[in-house]
Amino acid sequence: MSAADTHTATFTVSGMTxxxxxxxxxxxxxxxxxxxxxxxxxxxxxxxxxxxxVDPAAVRAAVDEAGYTVTAEE
Known part of the structure; x- marks a missing residue:
């Protein structure tokens, strides 16, 4: 993991078109x-x-509110 990676959280979102x-x-x-x-x-x-x-549950809830789904967290 690089130093830059420690400052970000990455998720995969499905359903965006x-x-x-x-x-x-x-x-x-x-x-x-x-x-x-x-x-x-x-x-x-x-x-x-x-x-x-960042709270992964908060990210999942925000993505859900937008109408999409978090399918993975890296």
């Missing part, structure tokens, strides 16, 4: 207290949240 999906996930996850940045890859389904640690 367009840019609006990405925006919805970003908006919901950014509302989690303490989260300063979110990157979402549409094709990969990869969600990178910083800083870490």
């Amino acid at each position: 367009c840019g609006h999906c990405v925006s919805s996930v970003e908006e919901e996850v950014l509302e989690i207290p303490g989260v300063s940045s979110v990157e979402v890859g549409l094709e990969s389904g990869r969600l990178v949240v910083s800083p870490n640690p």
